[in-house]
Amino acid sequence: MVYTTSSLFLKALSLGGVTHVFTNWGSDHPGLLEDLQRQRQIGETSPRVITCPNEMVALSAAQGYAQATGMPAAVIVHVDVGTQALAGAIHNVDRGRAPVLIYAGASPFTSRNEMKGSRNEWIMWLQDIPDQTAIVRQYMRFTAQINSGKNIVQLVKRALQIATSDPKGPVYLWARREVMEEEVSMTLYESLSMKHTVTLSPAALSPVDTIAITNALLTSLNPLIITSHLGRNPHAVSSLLTLSTLLAIPVFCTCPSTVNVPSSHPYFLGVTYIPSGPASDPFKEDLKSADTIIVLESDIPWIPTICAPQEDAQIFIIDSGDPLKTSMSFGTWDAALHRGVEMICRADPETAIGQVVEFVRESIQTSPTQLEAVTTEIRDRIAERARKILKAHEKRIARLDAEESYTASEKSTNITVPHLMRTLREVTAPISSKSLIINEAISNYGLVWEHARPEHPGSFLTSGGSALGYALGAAVGAVLGDGVGDARKYDLVTAIVGDGSYMFGVPSSAFWIARRYETPFLTLVLNNGGWKSPKLSMLRVYPQGHGSNSLSGEQLSVGFSFTPTATSASESTLADRISPNYAEISVAATDGWAWGTRISLSASVLDPVKTLRDTLAEAVRVVTEEKRCAVIECLLDAL
Template structure:
């Protein structure tokens, strides 16, 4: 017997979906039945089914898979409650422009037993709502109800066509239980729409006029600046941006990045910023030409605005006005807003710059390049000093700094991985208030070698590591999740480490344990720098701390995986911190590499 669910699962596979992250419920009997039919008939399912005991973990894992592979994954959740339980991960896949297909079942519409799948449980009545898709519609690129098994292939093809076209993002499909139970002929299951006839929209090129104008402006500028945020999501853009900066002698600053925009060692790369409390690069104020690449927030005008006379050019792949992204109030004082694929745009600007460069430009460009190289080297030397300056051993209440820990982690990876480098290590950065420090001290060179969620919801990194491992385990020697203690709890570690054990996806977790939520405290100080809150004795008093007895995060992972994961808390007792962290990090990396198990190092740092 074949059903709409048979057509649905085969259509996903035909469309290239290899992994389905599923959280099952009362709306999925036909799907579960057909999956077992596949196992009985073929010995395996058409797609890999990853059971996820939490919906937000499921969607975050699918996001990590899609970010690492560049291919969409699918998520199956349960009616209205499962849709809501995806929670902040919905925000992340939207803002991160990640192609994911989400399917949710829905309660039956019949209740007298007149159809297969009719209501036969009390819960099916209370889960029936008027407009289930409305829960997520403002975050989706496309929503649609499946109303018959006969239209399933075309609905899936259209959904994925939209999800993988700029601006990429999530899509949401749903169907009533009776529809998924509808019996169909074998011919309907075997019917295969030609996916090649449902292509993604071809990337838009930058106009010749725009490319020539931007190239000329950069060449003639006294202090050109390139702001790159999400351009590295298209990995081919990384060498193109590096080449453009080299050609025109422009500084590069990564502002709220979600992927590697340029190799860390590029001599014109001068910093990361998440715009916290006027932390933008000093280059912003003096730049006379600014090229903004794939940025949701290039600067905050009320805090630190660019030179009012600067020429500003904005390039975005598909949504330069943030209309599809549904960002309410958004504006950049720009001379030109360009809707163009970032790779095609950089290719065009590079070609235009090479064509236009004149001997009269050479002297000024060479001086800029020399100044930027000096600044880059001074920046790196300052970071080296921070990494190597450990607290005095005699101080009983001393705490290691995050630069201490990250510098040692980076060197440990370089010493213990087979490649003896970070080139085959994937870093998942959910440091939140410590985002910039993680970017700075891990010093990633390779395109795609470090990622963030691209959104603002916490709880992405652990599940993303699982999804990434399932998608690209052959490409990386080591996957590392670097996560704040607050974010760690949002990640639903009890579910995440169970999944990691079940599907054998080992990764290293570094918990930045500063005793609570630093971000709310920093936001408060930004508005009330000398108010009552500024005089609070501790994060606990301010109600943002997790003390006085914080959870042992490493042992949560051990318990959730039934002892499979390895975990250790370090740094809380003074003493020889350098030796303690070195021993723990070395063992953690060894466990992941040699024993193929998860390892968690709970790093106790100075408390908020």
């Protein structure tokens, strides 16, 4: 039996808790392929290999797996070109703080058969670059070269330890082919062991910081909590709700990546991506009136050019990993966001909030001392604030309900996102506590968030970054991770994507993987005819410019649909125009296994509400009962 460094590497991954490795093979992986086949002859491989015909899909699937399970995944790619093909997913796993170990081989360093694995293919000269790690280094938590199999356990363990400690994120290992082909003894292989990886313990606030934050909240007239990613630790959500309820503090989620507050919580006032949308105006008002603001796990709590707190507001920032945002090249928290930042703390939010809650409870207990009048005043203030926030919450719910209604007399005959999300909620109500939505709707990010009304931590995810093409692969990874580690058992995973992000997600590859590994999920493609976000960005800079008079996305060069005849683009509807058949792409990629359809609420539809409900219900049935992927292309108003 021949064992190599590749054998040791795979075993080290398994010992380190990696259960799935998403692979895209190349000429640098003979030893890995050989050892996996050796494993198959005696049973299943460990880790489990998921073959991915596209590297970005592979890394997106690994991210979805890590987000759903809380456990690290691994990705294996081919030399420099495979590393580059990871594309925008590298950005997403960095910004999304997803623990992923990436391994890439490298061209052999010998060329005359001096060692096993020496160069024997022409591409090995072309693929040898001076600094392969430089391609991804600025996104990685740790990078290292494997130089020998003899210390590979230590290297893999260190990489996984860093990947799974705050700020969690990707790590990158690489090795020359000769190193991975080096033969090792059976004794070394069989003796390989790894103790449980010890990650950094959650950091706490100092006593001084705890008192300062607590006193600020107790004396505040209009406190506000802003968070984006606190729900990445589901246990932190209950701590946040306790503090919010105890002191009647409203909570806004800006640019979130997960469920931080249940949508029904009376002090939750909404999700905002800030520049526009119905939720943005209340946020701007509350931000402007707040005198004390707690920023928890947020990269972008507000945008200074659009809205900002009052000059004398007290700002307290708590972040578990990178409170100074050192991975962002320009600006500092106090100068770029607000000069009133008083405190920046590196602390685990669950731990930090728990400390504040404990101190608050001690401070407002009824006491027969001279402080009784003060505590009574604080309690009265909290009660009055609670009534005010509850009214704001009820107003928000009423707004959402109104936006979700549908009447046949409406000008648009196409689907609206609010009505679509309401129908999805109704259809999936029996399994709502066991469903996951992955949101990559981009220009409709906020609408999907608000109208999905997610309740449960871990039931709603985004990439946490800005590179498009995440959702389809992430859905595959989430289904693969179902029930593993901390993952909830999902009855349904739904990817909601724009037509642009659908194409970026390489559907031909993503759905092939879903078919090959039987990972069924529902996909809703929100088709508005192209890239709406670039158009919106242009209008924010040139609201009255030439582009504001464009007749279509096609004319502006951001459209995916076009008019095939002399018909005026301004007079045609999206249904009349030529565009990719998004649903049929998935059907073709799976040789007919996936189910797909296109739907609009056109005038020819006798009962649009029933038609939409029946179509969604059938798609959900296909996924949950037949265990097949289902794709619905939903025609929205053209951009």
